[in-house]
Amino acid sequence: MGSGGGQWIVEKRSSFRSEPLEVNVSETGCLSIVVLGASGDLAKKKTFPALFNLYRQGFLQSNEVHIFGYARTKISDDDLRNRIRSYLEKGSAKSEEVSEFLQLIKYVSGSYDTEGGFRMLDKEISLHEEFRNSTEGSSRRLFYLALPPSVYPVVCRMIKLCCMNKSHLGGWTRIVVEKPFGKDLDSAEKLSNQIGELFEEPQLYRIDHYLGKELVQNLLVLRFANRFFLPLWNRDNIDNVQIVFREDFGTEGRGGYFDEYGIIRDIIQNHLLQVLCLVAMEKPVSLKPEHIRDEKVKVLQSVMPIKDEEVVLGQYNGYRDDPTVPDHSNTPTFATVVLRIHNERWEGVPFILKAGKALNSRKAEIRIQFKDVPGDIFRCKNQGRNEFVIRLQPSEAMYMKLTVKQPGLEMSTVQSELDLSYKQRYHGVTIPDAYERLLLDT
Numbered sequence: 001m002g003s004g005g006g007q008w009i010v011e012k013r014s015s016f017r018s019e020p021l022e023v024n025v026s027e028t029g030c031l032s033i034v035v036l037g038a039s040g041d042l043a044k045k046k047t048f049p050a051l052f053n054l055y056r057q058g059f060l061q062s063n064e065v066h067i068f069g070y071a072r073t074k075i076s077d078d079d080l081r082n083r084i085r086s087y088l089e090k091g092s093a094k095s096e097e098v099s100e101f102l103q104l105i106k107y108v109s110g111s112y113d114t115e116g117g118f119r120m121l122d123k124e125i126s127l128h129e130e131f132r133n134s135t136e137g138s139s140r141r142l143f144y145l146a147l148p149p150s151v152y153p154v155v156c157r158m159i160k161l162c163c164m165n166k167s168h169l170g171g172w173t174r175i176v177v178e179k180p181f182g183k184d185l186d187s188a189e190k191l192s193n194q195i196g197e198l199f200e201e202p203q204l205y206r207i208d209h210y211l212g213k214e215l216v217q218n219l220l221v222l223r224f225a226n227r228f229f230l231p232l233w234n235r236d237n238i239d240n241v242q243i244v245f246r247e248d249f250g251t252e253g254r255g256g257y258f259d260e261y262g263i264i265r266d267i268i269q270n271h272l273l274q275v276l277c278l279v280a281m282e283k284p285v286s287l288k289p290e291h292i293r294d295e296k297v298k299v300l301q302s303v304m305p306i307k308d309e310e311v312v313l314g315q316y317n318g319y320r321d322d323p324t325v326p327d328h329s330n331t332p333t334f335a336t337v338v339l340r341i342h343n344e345r346w347e348g349v350p351f352i353l354k355a356g357k358a359l360n361s362r363k364a365e366i367r368i369q370f371k372d373v374p375g376d377i378f379r380c381k382n383q384g385r386n387e388f389v390i391r392l393q394p395s396e397a398m399y400m401k402l403t404v405k406q407p408g409l410e411m412s413t414v415q416s417e418l419d420l421s422y423k424q425r426y427h428g429v430t431i432p433d434a435y436e437r438l439l440l441d442t
């Protein structure tokens with residue numbers, strides 16, 4: 001999706017149509033945001049907090065927006081509000097603001113594969129639209145699937161059958177689906193076909209929230225707007241690249257989703273692979289989504305089959321104690337995988353992807369380790385290599401480890417850092433959560 005000359009231009013993927021579709025309609029109808037899987041982990045930790053932050057900043061107005069939670073769990077509106085309250089009351093949020101926001105939320109309970117619940121949901125949405133005097137057809141309905149991908153097809157069918165915006169007077173129905181998009185190539189293609197039969201491509205938003213993180217968004221700028229990196233970013237200078245995700249908590253009741261997918265499909269195949277693409281790809285022709293996608297695809301096509309001996313899998317002690325996890329599960333919660341990119345720039349440089357839950361710290365970072373300097377006249381090799389680190393979280397930062405002269409009379413060396421820590425550099429700037437950015441886009 002891109003903005004050109006002040007109007008929004010929605011472009012379908014070239015595999016679906018060749019001409020860009022220009023949409024230039026004013027959006028006047030009220031907005032209903034439906035969070036399916038509202039009882040779950042993503043909804044409470046990220047979706048509702050992101051909606052709350054958009055509300056606080058005035059992007060969602062209480063006189064036009066209403067939020068619906070939908071899931072099978074039988075709870076009341078207030079039960080849902082109480083479940084999420086503590087996730088909203090963080091930072092500078094005032095408790096009155098939280099209460100006002102929570103009043104915008106209504107909960108509907110129903111199954112994912114029968115019409116009853118979805119008809120009820122449609123009725124509730126329509127009531128809200130009538131209450132807001134939204135002209136029929138001008139209303140906007142955003143369905144956010146905070147659900148395991150196994151239920152996307154049936155949920156999309158039910159939305160299409162029961163819950164669509166009724167006509168096209170500037171209104172719309174949009175569907176947001178989460179990663180992982182299927183389990184393997186066959187299921188991803190099947191899922192794509194199933195959803196594609198129900199909705200037009202511009203109605204569909206596939207989310208990978210790592211792409212909304214500030215420092216992931218910065219990767220293109222960093223690589224292609226700075227002269228420094230251009231000559232160094234290749235096999236002649238870089239020894240290895242590490243892309244690491246660690247979490248200091250386990251599944252915590254998410255076994256219903258996680259155990260079926262595991263850490264590779266949960267984190268590596270999507271979040272870390274997207275980061276790898278941005279680190280490894282060539283400069284795109286422009287910033288158009290298609291041009292960026294084309295370069296990413298080239299990188300992925302150059303990845304060699306992974307060798308068994310370059311994979312390590314593990315499961316943390318206590319994973320099976322989670323009541324939502326089957327007793328004999330062997331689903332990995334930790335994985336290290338080495339990817340090798342067979343092209344002129346990266347031949348011989350291992351890309352080491354690591355992800356794990358319930359480890360000793362929470363961190364996501366990219367470490368680019370450079371080769372040793374030939375002819376070590378300072379005998380400083382043992383002090384460590386040049387390294388460029390991009391810390392995505394926590395505390396966003398970029399720093400370069402380099403060898404300098406130890407200040408003083410002696411000619412000795414020491415490792416130091418050129419440090420761009422965002423908190424210190426950008427005082428008073430709040431970095432938006434990835435989901436705020438992405439939900440606002442949708």
Ligand SMILES: NC(=O)C1=CN([C@@H]2O[C@H](COP(=O)(O)OP(=O)(O)OC[C@H]3O[C@@H](n4cnc5c(N)ncnc54)[C@H](OP(=O)(O)O)[C@@H]3O)[C@@H](O)[C@H]2O)C=CC1
Nearest residue numbers: 037039040041042071072073146147178179180254256257
């Ligand atoms: N948690 C997170 O931080 C993030 C999650 N995601 C993605 O969000 C999606 C949901 O993840 P998350 O919220 O963590 O998962 P949960 O396990 O919390 O599942 C969400 C909800 O889906 C329903 N559900 C769970 N298992 C099943 C099942 N087997 N069949 C049908 N319904 C089920 C449950 O609701 P009920 O039983 O009430 O219907 C549950 O509350 C996943 O695709 C994940 O990749 C993406 C980014 C971050």
Ligand SMILES: O=C1O[C@H](COP(=O)(O)O)[C@@H](O)[C@H](O)[C@H]1O
Nearest residue numbers: 179209247266267271364393434
């Ligand atoms: O997609 C997911 O991401 C979260 C971690 O997201 P972060 O932005 O807090 O790093 C992870 O906990 C979850 O298992 C996974 O589904």
